[in-house]
Amino acid sequence: MNFEEINFEDFEDVDFESExxxxxxxxxxxxxxxxxxxxxxxxxxxxxxxxxxxxxxxxTKKTILKDIDQxxxxxENPEYVxxxxxxxxxxxxxxxxxxxxxxxxxxFL
Numbered sequence: 442m443n444f445e446e447i448n449f450e451d452f453e454d455v456d457f458e459s460e461x462x463x464x465x466x467x468x469x470x471x472x473x474x475x476x477x478x479x480x481x482x483x484x485x486x487x488x489x490x491x492x493x494x495x496x497x498x499x500x501t502k503k504t505i506l507k508d509i510d511q512x513x514x515x516x517e518n519p520e521y522v523x524x525x526x527x528x529x530x531x532x533x534x535x536x537x538x539x540x541x542x543x544x545x546x547x548x549f550l
Contacts, residue, residue: 464546465509467502471542475502478535486527500525505535506543515539 467475482499490496509521519539524532537543 465506465513465543466546467506467543468541471537472502474537474542475505475535478505478533482525482527482533485531485533489528489531497526497529499527509537509543513539 479500479502486496486499505523505525508523512523513519513521521537521539521543522534524534526532
């Protein structure tokens with residue numbers, strides 16, 4: 442992603458005081474992208490496991506969201522890119538953008 446594509450005014454509600462902006466949630470588009478990624482991982486794993494027997498636990502929406510919570514620092518890089526293992530020797534990459542695929546979750550107590 443080029444910085445020209447990023448409108449930093451979109452991050453006005455981000456609390457830049459904390460190092461990590463945890464408690465994110467997926468947007469509707471992000472929910473679809475992540476589900477498609479998980480489905481692709483399942484398909485690829487089945488293909489590979491026909492030839493191998495090195496299954497690993499596939500990511501879930503919850504594990505991806507937790508990884509976003511623990512790794513994304515929006516003020517430094519408003520995107521999430523991660524490789525997830527499909528088998529022990531094969532991984533697939535997912536790329537999600539802040540505001541497009543995930544947003545800050547707000548809780549009202």
